[in-house]
Amino acid sequence: MNPALRAALASVLALSPFAAHAAPCAPQWVAGWASSQMVPTGDNALPAGSFGGATLRQIIRPSIGGTGLRIRLSNVNGTAPLRIDGATLARAVKAGSAAIDPASLIALRFDGQAGVTIPAGAEYLSDPVALPIRAFDDLAITLHYAQDPQGQTSHPGSRATSWLLAGDHLGDADLAGAKTFQHWFTLSGLEVSRCEAPRLIVALGDSITDGHGATDDANDRWTDDLARRLQADPATRGLAIVNQGIGGNRLLHDGLGPNALSRLDRDVLVQPGAGWVVVLEGINDIGTLTRDAPVDEAAHQALVAQMIGAYRQIIARAHGRGIKAIGATVLPFMGNAYYHPDARNETDRQAVNRWIREKGHFDAVVDFDSAMRDPARPDRLLPAYDSGDHLHPSPEGYRAMAKSIPLSVFSQN
Structure with a gap:
């Protein structure tokens, strides 16, 4: 030895x-x-x-x-x-x-x-x-x-x-x-041992949470930037955050990893100290629907309904463990070459975001869409925040995402 x-x-x-x-x-x-x-x-x-x-x-x-x-x-x-x-x-x-x-x-x-x-x-x-x-x-x-x-x-x-x-x-x-x-x-x-009561935020998401477009070895995903904000504020210094993002993840179907509902228990609900889950999922469901071929109107409507059903499941299961569910609006992705979204995909995104923003669903809302979109073309990312593929933010974009989150959503009340 x-x-x-x-x-x-x-x-x-x-x-x-x-x-x-x-x-x-x-x-x-x-x-x-x-x-x-x-x-x-x-x-x-x-x-x-x-x-x-x-x-x-x-x-x-x-x-x-x-x-x-x-x-x-x-x-x-x-x-x-x-x-x-x-x-x-x-x-x-x-x-x-x-x-x-x-x-x-x-x-x-x-x-x-x-x-x-x-x-x-x-x-x-x-x-x-x-x-x-x-x-x-x-x-x-x-x-x-x-x-x-x-x-x-x-x-x-x-x-x-x-x-x-x-x-x-x-x-x-x-x-x-x-x-x-x-x-x-x-x-x-x-896992870290602390004298204080454990308080944890779990970020459940896809490649945008996982950090595609971030810098290798630089820890500049939006969750890293949020962690630094939490530690810098005396009111939130006792909060931990973990990143449970998977590139290509979807709410409803397996992709490059298991779908969000199938991994919810292991990745979120049993994490020690979990008090909040931030849900940023859905862009891959919307994009995959028509990536290979167009679908009819009924299929678009069914997708939105199924996505909302998945959000309801996450909320209900989180509440069953005493965890608050925070909904994050889906970012714009018009111009992305992989999904080549059109106006109908944008309608789906807007419908999903409208439901996320409505009161009575999530315990709080983080409006990443509003923070990241180009005011001149709201179906696209602001160029300064775009990594270049019109889907994933740049490190500057990830900083903007973290900055847009009101720390008050992580209150104990």
């Missing part, structure tokens, strides 16, 4: 969770970071045999600080148990680099053991570790795979670099020569 890792493991075994930073409270868990899991396809999947015996290092950034943490590993798409031989956590030198601070290295444990076997279709929490962290600390999670997964579980749109290197490098200060890619694998969450 690597000497640095041996020392880190000994330090973990010598400390009971939170003993070094005991607080006069009963710590509670809140999700500090998360990523929605799906089956990677095409170039998003790694070649068979890539993981067996290899080390994977991934950098994540929690939206909230606390006195300790634990990670969540996922094999939800696996068709057989997945064996992880070891896992470590360390402070990353910076986003976009595999280098860590060796003095911060901690060996994670699972039921007191160095490794864990995750059943097919399951997720697994690590044992808690006492490590005070701040919001926006860059943390490196390193996994050593005993075997190749039978069915990869991934979040393809990480917008963050990951490193994969053959052999056991759990305790290495850097991963020179590693293969790099912008995907997350197996890692689905990080």
Whole structure:
């Protein structure tokens, strides 16, 4: 075993969770970071045999600080148990680099053991570790795979670099020569322990929430910008936010990932501390309807009705867990070459947004449409906010989205 890792493991075994930073409270868990899991396809999947015996290092950034943490590993798409031989956590030198601070290295444990076997279709929490962290600390999670997964579980749109290197490098200060890619694998969450009552916002969405058009390793999705606003305001500093966006996601049908209703429980309702869900879904439902061929008027009307039905389901299921549902209006996408929307698609979008804005449905509304549209051509994104494909915002557009959200919608009343 690597000497640095041996020392880190000994330090973990010598400390009971939170003993070094005991607080006069009963710590509670809140999700500090998360990523929605799906089956990677095409170039998003790694070649068979890539993981067996290899080390994977991934950098994540929690939206909230606390006195300790634990990670969540996922094999939800696996068709057989997945064996992880070891896992470590360390402070990353910076986003976009595999280098860590060796003095911060901690060996994670699972039921007191160095490794864990995750059943097919399951997720697994690590044992808690006492490590005070701040919001926006860059943390490196390193996994050593005993075997190749039978069915990869991934979040393809990480917008963050990951490193994969053959052999056991759990305790290495850097991963020179590693293969790099912008995907997350197996890692689905990080939970933070805090004395304060847990308060969490979950962003449920598609590629616009996932951050298509954002800058790799720069954390400039709209949810990142909102997290910074929350932390800067004393009234909302105790709120965490996690991004559960999937590129290509739809309300009603599977696309590049599972549809929003099918993943609602795992990605939103069971997230520890969830108090609000911001729903930005629907653009892909509207665009896909006529992407390949026109449809009749009845099909357009049916789509709008089914989308509204899906929103009602999300609201009802959220309320059943005591979670407030915040509706986000669907952004304009006229001019997009992939969906080539026409006036009839725009009518569908306007009908959906009209329902979202109406009182008595969502608990509050975030009007991204009004914030992002071009006043001169309201069926299009404002050019300054357009990434160039007339569908996804640019980093400046994502900042405008975050700025448009009234923080008062996250009040406790």
